[in-house]
Amino acid sequence: MRYLDLVDEVCPVPLLRIQEALREVPAGETVVAHLGYARSVRNVMEWAEREGISFTVKDLPGGVWEITLCRKPRGGGSGGA
Amino acid sequence: MPGKLSRGRGLPAVAFVAGAPALLLLGLGLRVAAGFWVCGLAAGYVVQRSRLCFAGAIRDAFLWRMPSLARAVLVLLGAALVGVAAVQYFLGVPGNVLPVGWHTVAGGLVFGLGMGMAGACALTTLVRLGEGAVVYALAVAGLVVGGKLGLGVAAWWRARVGWGTAVFLPDLVGWPGAVLAGLGALALLAAAVELRGRPGRGPLERLGAGGE
């Protein structure tokens, strides 16, 4: 599990860091990020949905959102992590 | 810090702070000032709540093929175009018809460059500041300094290079024509944005996301 504290980062940094983390992390492992702007949350959600990456979002008090993303491993074991 | 301002609890106090100046100004007979304050409040509120972002619309649509913000901006343009055209046509209201010339090209490029670098436009900068993002105070400071300098640059340009003239489209192509052309152009942009939003190659492959 990879944790990213992106709470005071403004667009487009959150999305860029999350993309980076998902690239580096093996499939099946989760990336958890804390974001500080609803705009960034929507941004990441829209991107993840398009990429077929599953995620959940928690709306925490005080303007913080927690997003958990997980890239599903490809079935068939083609190429290892 | 989460706390007294979490989940709308400070709302009555803030609403009072927002409304009191309006009443004060009205009391002083400054109707226009009061109205502008209220308009600003409304604009800031709407943009903050809906998370609209012009810079985001451009970035998402072009760099990541995500059309949702751009779609909303185009709807904003289309709806407002119809509304303002009606006000212009039936009430003779002028609207913002400014001179267009090479200075517009230069100004647009430079403004856009700044917008892309800051990650926010003029409006969004103010909204983020209102949300508590102190870093955008720097952007506002930049806007003021740049603006003052810009007055000089514009004056120089006007004197040495020349300035354009206002081109009001209905004067060129008549009334229904201008509005239809405008809406048509927006529709074309919307189509382009939607097309670009079709899932394609690129990020999908790089991440090896599941499903084909």
Added chain:
Amino acid sequence: MPEGAHRGRGDTGWSYLAGALGLAALEVLFTFWTGRTIGITSHLIGIPVAFPRLAARGSDELVLAGALLVAGVVAGAALGAVRGGEWRLRLPRRWPPALLAGVGGFLMGVGARLAPGCNVGGVLGGIISSSLQGWVEGVFMVAGALAGMKLAMAFEARSGHALPGAGHRRHRRARP
């Protein structure tokens, strides 16, 4: 299917569409009242903008009104954030965004006087007023913005994660 916390959006705010329609309505009402569309940068530097439908006003009141419009946007946004329980003092923890904000703001300030008009007054206002200037500025603004974004992203990549005091968490937050 995405499990957003609220209405599939992840936050309790409005939809983009609602915002678009709200802002459009505001623009039309403002234009009806004053004779011009909403502008930002001109008021930021205290230019007394003359509004055709506001019977001749002293430039003092116009400058004040402009300043209040700008301040109102900030206040309205603060109100919105409080309403959504999201207001928080957000301090930058790195220097690159601060530099980008300052330089970006400066360029926007200069460009807005040349175009003339910023994205709200010039582009949005121009397009909805059926003025060619709005379209022209808009096209080049988009081009400039893409260049600026690429520049900003390259700059961020170069300056690394530039986290001063990485590992310091000033705010207590639920760590999974």
